[in-house]
Amino acid sequence: AQSVSQHNHHVILSEAASLELGCNYSYGGTVNLFWYVQYPGQHLQLLLKYFSGDPLVKGIKGFEAEFIKSKFSFNLRKPSVQWSDTAEYFCAVPRWGKLIFGQGTELSVKP
């Protein structure tokens, strides 16, 4: 079935560690891709998005993601995480007028 998959359910890192969260999709054709973040007690907000052009997309708070078409992936990265990055991260693909979300990855950063 067509879907969006996030393989890491819960990631625990120490501050200053590097982060990479996986996102794979199984849709063909033109793909737009989003990463949303939900900080504890807050609403979902957009981290970054890919529509076309440079496959390396830079977002807010030092996050970036790389669209690799051949791998159907859009992994989220940050070179050095902070305690304040503790949150739930969602990858999403727009399809049929709605967003198809991955299962989410909980990131816990230890101070």
Next chain:
Amino acid sequence: GAVVSQHPSRVICKSGTSVKIECRSLDFQATTMFWYRQFPKKSLMLMATSNEGSKATYEQGVEKDKFLINHASLTLSTLTVTSAHPEDSSFYICSASYRDGTYEQYFGPGTRLTVT
């Protein structure tokens, strides 16, 4: 810009009663609004999509007579949980988008519903 509000943020109701949740786009006109349900440690489950002035499109398995959605204007959509039961207790989130070709959705802060 692109702020979405929800009211109330928390509500507790008794089993059998109905609860209305409001979703407003504060600084833009939302051509489409979405209602999600989020379970603990789970992703968002889309319940329905509503376009201003037309009937909502419900996802498979969502009871349209139980979750009534009204999108009366370009800035307001409401979700009414009718005859609520404890299993309806959840976190309900709305989002809104406008027709700019980006498909980006702007999310509200959510409403925690507890049915006793």
